[in-house]
Amino acid sequence: MLQLEKFCYYQHLSLSGGQERPIFACRIVDIRGTRFHVLSRIQDAGLDFTGRTNFIVHHLVFTPEEIRQFSTPPVILRDWPGWVKSWTKEPQLLENEDWAELTALAGKTNVPAQTWQRVTGDAVNGYGLLEARAGASFRVDDQPDETILELLAESLELLEVRDPRRDFRTAAWNYTFTTSMQEQDNPADFRWRCIHSDNPAANRFATPDCRALSSVRATKCTGEETAFARKGRQSPRFVEQPQNQRVKEGDTATFTAKAEGIPTPDYQWFECDRDGKEKNKLAGQTSSKLVLGNCKRGTTRYVVWATNGVGDDCRSVPVKLDVDEPKPALTISKQDAKVSIGVRMTSQRPQLDVWEESEPNSSDSTVSISIWWLVAIFIAVLAIAGGAWWKIKSRSPTTKPSFNNGINQVVGSTNAGSGTLALTPPTTPVVSTNQSTSTQLAEGKTPSGESNPQAKRTINPPPPTEFPLPDGWMQMVIGKVASATAEFIPKRFDLSAVAEGFFTNGDNILFVCKTNEGGEFNATIPKIDSASAVRRSGIMIRESQETNSPFLFIGASSERIFVYRRDSKSDFFSTNLEIPQINQGNLLYLKFNQQVNSYSPAYSFDNQAWLFFTNFVIPATQQMLVGFALYSGDSSTKVYAHFVDISPPMKPTEKLEGRH
Numbered sequence: 001m002l003q004l005e006k007f008c009y010y011q012h013l014s015l016s017g018g019q020e021r022p023i024f025a026c027r028i029v030d031i032r033g034t035r036f037h038v039l040s041r042i043q044d045a046g047l048d049f050t051g052r053t054n055f056i057v058h059h060l061v062f063t064p065e066e067i068r069q070f071s072t073p074p075v076i077l078r079d080w081p082g083w084v085k086s087w088t089k090e091p092q093l094l095e096n097e098d099w100a101e102l103t104a105l106a107g108k109t110n111v112p113a114q115t116w117q118r119v120t121g122d123a124v125n126g127y128g129l130l131e132a133r134a135g136a137s138f139r140v141d142d143q144p145d146e147t148i149l150e151l152l153a154e155s156l157e158l159l160e161v162r163d164p165r166r167d168f169r170t171a172a173w174n175y176t177f178t179t180s181m182q183e184q185d186n187p188a189d190f191r192w193r194c195i196h197s198d199n200p201a202a203n204r205f206a207t208p209d210c211r212a213l214s215s216v217r218a219t220k221c222t223g224e225e226t227a228f229a230r231k232g233r234q235s236p237r238f239v240e241q242p243q244n245q246r247v248k249e250g251d252t253a254t255f256t257a258k259a260e261g262i263p264t265p266d267y268q269w270f271e272c273d274r275d276g277k278e279k280n281k282l283a284g285q286t287s288s289k290l291v292l293g294n295c296k297r298g299t300t301r302y303v304v305w306a307t308n309g310v311g312d313d314c315r316s317v318p319v320k321l322d323v324d325e326p327k328p329a330l331t332i333s334k335q336d337a338k339v340s341i342g343v344r345m346t347s348q349r350p351q352l353d354v355w356e357e358s359e360p361n362s363s364d365s366t367v368s369i370s371i372w373w374l375v376a377i378f379i380a381v382l383a384i385a386g387g388a389w390w391k392i393k394s395r396s397p398t399t400k401p402s403f404n405n406g407i408n409q410v411v412g413s414t415n416a417g418s419g420t421l422a423l424t425p426p427t428t429p430v431v432s433t434n435q436s437t438s439t440q441l442a443e444g445k446t447p448s449g450e451s452n453p454q455a456k457r458t459i460n461p462p463p464p465t466e467f468p469l470p471d472g473w474m475q476m477v478i479g480k481v482a483s484a485t486a487e488f489i490p491k492r493f494d495l496s497a498v499a500e501g502f503f504t505n506g507d508n509i510l511f512v513c514k515t516n517e518g519g520e521f522n523a524t525i526p527k528i529d530s531a532s533a534v535r536r537s538g539i540m541i542r543e544s545q546e547t548n549s550p551f552l553f554i555g556a557s558s559e560r561i562f563v564y565r566r567d568s569k570s571d572f573f574s575t576n577l578e579i580p581q582i583n584q585g586n587l588l589y590l591k592f593n594q595q596v597n598s599y600s601p602a603y604s605f606d607n608q609a610w611l612f613f614t615n616f617v618i619p620a621t622q623q624m625l626v627g628f629a630l631y632s633g634d635s636s637t638k639v640y641a642h643f644v645d646i647s648p649p650m651k652p653t654e655k656l657e658g659r660h
Helices: 073-079 100-107 114-120 123-131 145-157 168-172 223-231 371-395
Strands: 023-031 034-047 053-062 136-139 192-195 234-240 245-248 253-256 258-262 266-272 278-281 289-292 298-307 319-324 330-333 339-344 351-356 366-369 474-478 481-489 492-499 501-503 506-515 521-525 536-542 551-556 560-566 572-578 588-595 598-604 625-631 639-647
Touching (some): 034 073, 073 100, 073 145, 114 123, 114 145, 123 145, 145 168, 223 258, 245 253, 253 319, 474 481, 481 506, 501 572, 506 536, 521 536, 536 588, 551 598
Parallel strands (some): 136 192, 245 319
Antiparallel strands (some): 234 258, 253 289, 266 278, 266 298, 330 366, 339 351, 481 492, 492 639, 501 506, 506 625, 521 639, 536 551, 551 560, 588 598
16 A cells, blocks of 8 residues: 555646646556556546545555456456546555456457558557657647547557467566656656646656657568558468378378468368367477478378467368378399499489499399389390490401400490490499599599500499489488488488497497588478487588598487587587477477587577577587498397488588688
């Protein structure tokens, strides 16, 4: 009561030639560490029997826990019928009040901002009041009290789309104001201060940026904010329905939907049954896209809901995902095909890779080749063999190519001017990692660098897969690694290996990488396939292939996120944290971000809210290798990892060329 009595004053302006008017105020009062929200209505009460002036003050006091269920302060001050306008008793607390009408005001809406439209010509200008600095003053001589409260109420309701928490009712109670500053007022009590020129203290309360409330203009508004101010709330509706998908087992499926509404709708995906009835809520799937990685064979159905708190929620059509088994492959016995030929198309000239089985009598094994690749290979063999034979015959009529045992070997000259292509299979097959072979061998030079016309040109075999890594990427084995494979199935890198992992004295990992050009490197892990607590898959930035090279790694097991770092002094650091239960088994987004001369790791579960490990950085003092790392945690278990949505570097903050 004592605190409220401090606000019980009224300046009778009629005594100085001014106009009497009611005053509406919203304050925040701190009493012994507890914040209270106080709404006050103050007005003139005429003269008493002795001829003295009187006034009446009525306060409403709210706790922070109560405000969310009520309307905003300007609406209560303007529309609540319970305000007492006459009083003949001693000051007292009112009890046994009926608050039903106060609660009912929460259903009132103040958008579209029609009063701002009428006063300023554009409803969007209501955001201008929200943009004004705290403690700004506004002249309101040209506006009646009712209009002032309407303008304030509309601006506070526009917070629904501007407040990042989307909790505009709570946020609105933090915007304190008075519709008319009085001489006894403390300016620090109010964020918005309305002043009247007939108050003798008006000039004292006018700040340097004081302007008429009717001249307030918004300076920055999004499309959603503009539509909300001019059109008000609109129920969600789908303008793009998700479509049925059919993929191969192990692939990634993506469903996309789009709903419109004001405010912008939120999404929630569900798995549903044959009848389209929801049965499983997909945790974390709250965007317009549903991405399902490493799809399993079978048929599943999905549906998405869009909601924005206006009208009825909107439901999409149910969609179906059919996952088929991989395309059957044609197998050819090595005994039936002594030479395997593969053509890999790049942006440069096609490469022809030839190799021969080194032990014709080895046990029977098979090589899987797609039927379409078989057709292409067969045509390529005919064209190349025929062309080589014709050139040899036309330029060296006395020398015939030797064909031993069918097509086991193709032998000829390597003279630069002859145009003859000579291919001799190496005695030991070499597994390609998309790295260039020795320049001396590739160009037919001796170790001293001199040209050797009689040197045999050796061409590396293709990787042991029909899905080679993209140009610029390489498979790097660091330390002791077994059964390592790396494939690129468009938009997805698939890795598998047996390796023990990171150690203070050296590493045993599979690293698929490229040279980093600077900036940001992003990747997504669709799902942790292995439940092993010791396996790790993630992204790594590293100085070299040396086992004790400085590096920075961020990755995950099925239940935890891990960060490892080795510095230039070979000191090893690590940290980890638990993945919340709701996010386990879902998408995990990882990235390295360049800040000035260092890289720092971060992770996210929604690709929006990122958590950085600021204490784990690696200097960007030279050109680095960046990519994907995998290990199983022991020397016997083979594990797999998939990475998708590889983002290109984003606007490098600093180029790295020339810094070695």
